[in-house]
Amino acid sequence: MIVPVLCAGTALAGDGAWSHFLKGVKQYEARNIELAEKHFRTALRNDEQLWDAYYYLGLILDKRGESKGARTCLLKLPEERSLYAAAQAKLGQMATVRGKYPDAATHYQASAAKRPSVDAWIEAATACMRAHKYPEAEECLLNCQKLTKGDLRLVENFARLYMETKQWAKAVPHYDKLIEISPRDNAAKFGKAVCLKYGGDKYEAIRLLETILESEPVHIGALKHLIDAYDGKRGKEQVRHKLIGRLEYLKRNPIKKHPPPPRHKNQDRPPMPRMPADEERESK
Secondary structure, eight states: OOOGGGSOSOOOOSSOHHHHHHHHHHHHHTTOHHHHHHHHHHHHHHOTTOHHHHHHHHHHHHHTTOHHHHHHHHTTSOTTSTTHHHHHHHHHHHHHHTTOHHHHHHHHHHHHHHSOOHHHHHHHHHHHHHTTOHHHHHHHHHHHHTTOSOOHHHHHHHHHHHHHTTOHHHHHHHHHHHHHHOTTOHHHHHHHHHHHHHHTOHHHHHHHHHHHHHHOTTOHHHHHHHHHHHTTOTTOHHHHHHHHHHHHHHHHSOOOOOOOOOSBTTBOOOOOOOOOHHHHHHHO
16 A cells, blocks of 8 residues: 555656656656656556655655655565665664664664675664664674675774773774774774773773873873873872873863864774763763
8 A cells, every 4th residue: 555645746647657767767866856756656656566666755755854754665665675775774874863773773784684785784883883782783793894804994893892892802902903004093092092991901001091192182081091090100190180280271171173084085984982881971
C-alpha cells in the first residue's frame, strides 16, 4: 500500500511508471526538484513497487525538511534493492541529526553490511561509538580491517574505541602508530599519555605530557594531567604551581581554536577520543 505522503501531487499524463521514474531521475540530477517529485509520485501511482522511486522521493522530502515523510519513503526499500545501502546511510544521517544515535548506528551498520567499504565501516563504527555500542563498533572496525590496514582513520578509530572503553594497553599501540606517522601529533601523544597514566606507566606519561607542553604550552588537557601527575612529586612543587597559574589564566582567557586542516586529501580527521567519564567531570 502506498504511504500517505505519496497521495498528494499532480499526475503527469502518459507514459508508464518506469518512464516517469527515469524522467524523475533526470530532473533530479538537473536539480529540477519540483518536476522530479511529480514524476516520482506519478511513477509510484502507476507502480507501488517501484522501490527506487521511494529512495529519490525520500531525498526530496528530506531536503524540504519533511523528515517523517522522508523516513517513511526510505524505509520502503527492500534489502535486495541496489539503493538499499544508500537509503540506510541516509537514514543514519537523518537519525544523527535528530540525536537518535542508536538508530543511526543500526542504519549505518545495515548500509555497510549491504555494501562493504572502508568508508562505510568507518562511518558505522563512528556511529556505534557515538551510541556507546562499543562491541558493535569494534566489530565494524575489524570488518574494515579486512579491507585495508593502511587507512589512517582505522588506526585513529581503534585508538578512540580503546580509549573510550578504558582498554589502555590496547589503545597504546595505535597511538604509537599515529605518532610514528606524524611525530609532532600532539593529539596522539596526549591520547597515549592518558592511557599510560591510567595504565600504570606514570613516568612515561609525565615525559609525554612535558613534551606536549614544550611545543604547545596552552594544551589544556596536558596541563590538567601534568598538574595531577606532579601532585605530591618531590622537587616539582614550584613547576606545578606555575602550571596551575597558567591553567587558571587560560580558563579566564580562553584561546579561540580553529579546526585543523585535513590529515590527507579527502580524509578529514575523526574526532579524537573523549576523556573517560571521570575525567570529563574533572574538566568541567
